[in-house]
Amino acid sequence: MRASRVISAVCPALMGVAAGGVAEEFEKEVEPFLQDYCYDCHGDGASKGDIRLDNYEDLSTHLDNQKLWLRVWDNVRSHIMPPGEEELQPTPEERKALTSWIENRVLKLDPANPDPGRVTIRRLNREEYRHTIKDLVGVTYNVNDNFPPDDTGFGFDTIGDVLTLSPLLLEKYLEASQEIAGLALPPSAGRPRPVRIDPGNFRERGNNQQSARFMEADTGHTVGVSRRFLRQGRYTLEVSYRIDSERGRPRGQTASWRILVDGEELHTVAVSGDGRRRGVFRKEIDLAAGNHRFELSIEPGEAGEGEGTFGVSLEDYRLTLEAGSAWNLYPESFRRILFKGLPPEGDREQALYMKEIVTRFATRAFRRPAEKHTVDRLTELALARMRTGDGTFLDGVKFAVTAILTSPRFLFRSEVQAEPNNPGKVVAVDEYALASRLSYFLWSSSPDEELFTLAGKGLLRENLREQVDRMVGDPKSQRFVSNFVGQWLQTRDLPGLSIDARRILGERNKRDAERTFNHEVRQDMRLETEMFFEYVLRDNRSILELLNANYSFLNDNLARFYGVPNIQGKQFRKVEFGEELRSRGGILTQGTFLLVTSQPTRTSPVKRGLFVLDNILGTPAPPAPPDVPELEEVQQEAEGATMRDLMVVHRQKALCKSCHARMDPIGLALENFNAIGQWRNEDGGKPIDTAGQLVTGEKFSNVMELKDILASSRKQDFYRCLTEKVLTYALGRGVEYYDAPTVDVIVKGLNKKEAGMMELIYGVVESAPFQKRRGDGNRGGG
Secondary structure (H helix, E strand, C coil): CCHHHCHHHHHHHHCCCCCCCHHHHHHHHHHHHHHHHCHHHHCCCCCHHHCCCCCCCCHHHHHCCHHHHHHHHHHHHCCCCCCCCCCCCCCHHHHHHHHHHHHHHHCCCCCCCCCCCECCCEECCHHHHHHHHHHHHCCCCCHHHHCCCCCCECCECCCHHHCCCCHHHHHHHHHHHHHHHHHHCCCCCCCCCCEECCHHHCEECCECCCCCCCEECCCCEEEEEEEEECCCEEEEEEEEEEEEEECCCCECCEEEEEEEECCEEEEEEEEECCCCEEEEEEEEEEECCEEEEEEEEEEECCCCECCCEEEEEEEEEEEEECCCCCHHHCCHHHHHHCCCCCCCCCHHHHHHHHHHHHHHHHHHHHCCCCCHHHHHHHHHHHHHHHCCCCCCHHHHHHHHHHHHHCCHHHHEECCCCCCCCCCCCEEECCHHHHHHHHHHHHCCCCCCHHHHHHHHHCCCHHHHHHHHHHHHHCHHHHHHHHHHHHHHCCHHHHHHCCCCHHHHHCCCCHHHHHHHCCHHHHHHHHHHHHHHHHHHHHCCCECCHHHHCCEEEECHHHHHHHCCCCCCCCCCEEEECCHHHHHHCCHHHCHHHHHHCCCCCCCCHHHHHHHHHHHHHCCCCCCCCCCCCCHHHHHHHCCCCCHHHHHHHHCCCHHHHHHHHHHHHHHHCCCCECCCCCECCEECCEECCCCEECCCCCEECCHHHHHHHHCCCCHHHHHHHHHHHHHHHHHCCCCCHHHHHHHHHHHHHHCCCCCEHHHHHHHHHCCHHHHEEECCCCCCCC
8 A cells, every 4th residue: 555645644744733642643553654665675675784673573572672663764854754765755745754754653743842851951062152251251271272172072072971170170271270260360450561661762854773772962863763652641751861972082072962752852961971870760651542652862063072972772661550540550350359449548438349340240240149158258258358467458359269169059050949850840941041142153152241131121022133133143152153164064173184285185204294285274264164163153154055055254374375366465355256166165065174075185975974964954864884994995905996896895784785875976076175174186187077966866077066955956965964052052961863853943044035044043042942941850741
């Protein structure tokens, strides 16, 4: 019985409105689908891939086998099964009917009330710690040198289950908090730092040999220097000088040495041949922010008698901003923490100010209002430190900052849950938690003042899209681009990849190879991919442009490496490709992708194809079987063979054939690009054949046709895959089967007129898993 004849009967049951049990639905309505499309390979005695769909004794147990039905569900909805070469294929309606039945009857999913999943309390990873400290305190802390690398899960370092806290890391956090407190509140804060001008920097216009080290009294000349001042204020000018002689001491010689600022004479020193002497001139002057000209001028008087000449040697020239003339004299980090200024006089006043400082800092660090008992305890400790021995108010503040930065409430992104151990209790996260989820998703940092204020007023959800737009438009969203793209497309790995450019380029000399491919090219590749993604995001371009855009972002160095003409200058700019270079558009033909999917000395169709399956289509292949020979071993036996020839030999094993049929055509379509991303027409002196066929049946002759297929008939897979990647990054956990209704809703939104990238971001932040949480444990039936 053909499944198409029963679809009309299946669909009502799949929506949960038909009478009869699950077993009856399966036998009468689902099993016919399996008989028509699946049992040739997975039934009637066949068990291809070790999967049997009709080998069961008890139907109830068979339908409880979630692992088996998840594989069926995955493969049918992604069109991997039935294989594309099979002539008999289910209609879209038939596929939808089967996958919906599995979702509703086996997986027991409820699209109207999706499971938000459990939330593992998440430690700040290194990047989040770095940016949080920068935004909270105003200090740049080197996390790479001081903390070990974070573990990753599901391809990202934001996964709560792997972000553990070892005793060693806890010690490092304590050391870091002490160092950060010291950097933020330096003992020298507020002390004037003089601007010193070296005597050698004063120069005469048109005569670079003349400086202020010795200005002869027998020749009139002026030396000067310009300096830019960032702060307006009253400065003390202090000029130390010495009257001396060279080549003799003429009697009766006189001159006038003048000190000028911005052309105004401040002081004149009489120079005479009466003898050597030292002097110091001091004067308070008002300087506006901006450029100022400082000059020293000498005018001869009487020539005197005898050899040589007297003159003036400048020993020191400094300008010091007067202490207390500007609160801006203190560093930004200092002013953020002591937000009302310097501590007042009096014990009671200082205690009140200390509590205000602790309350404000702890609230921002904990990302929600600090509880009264916590503030009271921290304030007591800070005051005790201040009153110990020679302690100061600043010492107390440092102690409080250190304690707050080592608190679990800072190091972990904790959320309030009424019944944390009840998996059936689903609640919306409070607005403070929502603000944190949003800010760490898009900024890798804590909420700013605007987010925090909206959360405090209970208005964040009402203004969610407006805030998302603001945050994506903020320069801090580049952190999302760098961290997400760095892990999804592995741009982070570029600097450390082992690549033998000499062998790839066929150069005898390593230096010649490095002139073509070097660290600068790697860095430019990373910037190209990140700027490309950032442009698609901020300009809300179609997500499909990630695959088939006719442009990229290049500078002269990368353009020259790619062979793109007429690009000049180090600045990156958007470059649109003509028809002859259109294959360069999209992430699959950027240097980043081509490099990270290559071997050190050659291309790897397997790695390239597997990367596309994993990260573009979301249909990963199973692990390779043991004892599969390396391609180099095959190459030794087939000298002079092209990569395509080698792959044919490599996949002759029956166990290898099915997986390689999925990977190899994709990877071979990219063979025109060598292991470092440059275009080539031949491999080993033979023309490169890039034609192929996807396992889902679509045929192509080159990489451009492959991109068009991925962006058309396979775009649903790409939408779903990218949605799952962004959800994983944002939620801090892997996407599970019970997230299917959430993913489907987001993908449905993306299908509306090929929506832009912002539609994906909106979909994620408005989704049930992002907005809600439930207690730990498995829900009944799931």
